[in-house]
Amino acid sequence: MSEKKVSWARLSIISNSLLVIFKVLVGIFTGSVSIIAEGLHSGVDLMASLITFFSVKVANRPADVRHPYGHGKVENMAGTIEGLLIFLGAALIIKEAVPKFWEPELPESLGWGIGVMAVSAVINFFISQTLLKVAKETDSPALEADGWHLRTDVYTSLGVLLGLALIKITGISYFDPILALIVAGMILKAAYEITFEGFANMVDTALPETEITVIKNSITQYGEKFLEFHKLRARKSGSERFIDLHLVVPEKLSVKEVHDLCNKIERDIEEKLPNSHVLIHAEPCQKDLNECKECPYCPEKKADQ
Numbered sequence: 001m002s003e004k005k006v007s008w009a010r011l012s013i014i015s016n017s018l019l020v021i022f023k024v025l026v027g028i029f030t031g032s033v034s035i036i037a038e039g040l041h042s043g044v045d046l047m048a049s050l051i052t053f054f055s056v057k058v059a060n061r062p063a064d065v066r067h068p069y070g071h072g073k074v075e076n077m078a079g080t081i082e083g084l085l086i087f088l089g090a091a092l093i094i095k096e097a098v099p100k101f102w103e104p105e106l107p108e109s110l111g112w113g114i115g116v117m118a119v120s121a122v123i124n125f126f127i128s129q130t131l132l133k134v135a136k137e138t139d140s141p142a143l144e145a146d147g148w149h150l151r152t153d154v155y156t157s158l159g160v161l162l163g164l165a166l167i168k169i170t171g172i173s174y175f176d177p178i179l180a181l182i183v184a185g186m187i188l189k190a191a192y193e194i195t196f197e198g199f200a201n202m203v204d205t206a207l208p209e210t211e212i213t214v215i216k217n218s219i220t221q222y223g224e225k226f227l228e229f230h231k232l233r234a235r236k237s238g239s240e241r242f243i244d245l246h247l248v249v250p251e252k253l254s255v256k257e258v259h260d261l262c263n264k265i266e267r268d269i270e271e272k273l274p275n276s277h278v279l280i281h282a283e284p285c286q287k288d289l290n291e292c293k294e295c296p297y298c299p300e301k302k303a304d305q
Contacts, residue, residue, distance in 0.1 A: 083195025097180035117161035251284035
């Protein structure tokens with residue numbers, strides 16, 4: 001599973017490297033600021049892909065003495081850094097586009113520009129689609145962030161393609177910087193969402209309610225063997241989940257019986273939520289005899305009464 005993440009992160013680096021070279025060269029050749037802006041955007045995507053590649057490699061290292069809970073949060077850090085890099089890319093695009101309103105230039109060889117944007121959109125669509133699929137399969141926040149980077153690149157490439165087509169049809173050069181600023185706006189929106197998501201996961205936020213429900217269902221299916229559970233806590237670190245809870249059991253159960261029960265619950269949760277680490281603290285029932293009249297777990301207590 002970890003090799004799959006690393007392999008696709010590597011492919012993202014190769015793809016973005018080629019697109020950066022291709023877009024920048026065509027942008028310089030045609031004089032189109034929107035194509036150059038797209039080249040800068042792909043440059044930021046390339047940096048993000050490099051961060052993703054190294055983060056998934058580090059995150060897959062086993063736990064050690066200094067990091068007893070593993071290295072999963074490296075992926076969350078990578079997502080945050082990638083979001084900040086996208087902000088940088090948007091700023092560079094705005095810097096290139098704004099002066100063109102005062103010194104408009106009509107791009108040349110628009111056919112080349114339209115072609116490179118079309119090729120870029122197609123390549124990034126298929127790679128982003130696969131990255132997002134692998135991110136879901138491996139529960140990798142770094143790959144997910146990289147996939148959304150490339151998906152944003154698809155939309156912006158299509159936007160620039162539309163702008164170049166409008167310039168070719170109308171001969172109005174202002175479409176070029178206008179489209180570049182629209183591209184920057186879309187990038188800023190994606191940057192905010194990715195940065196917020198990455199930063200939120202840097203602190204110990206709870207798992208989604210759907211996953212909490214899965215955990216509770218896994219516990220309650222063994223309800224005939226324990227009295228109650230409480231202090232359920234669940235957090236995520238990269239693709240790893242850490243879950244702990246207190247389980248109240250009949251005090252007459254042997255240590256082996258309690259151990260076997262906890263093992264069954266842990267295995268069930270780990271099967272339904274991969275990469276989960278479950279810790280159960282078992283407690284003996286401390287209720288007074290008068291509170292146990294209806295309790296089905298302690299026939300001995302009822303007999304004593």
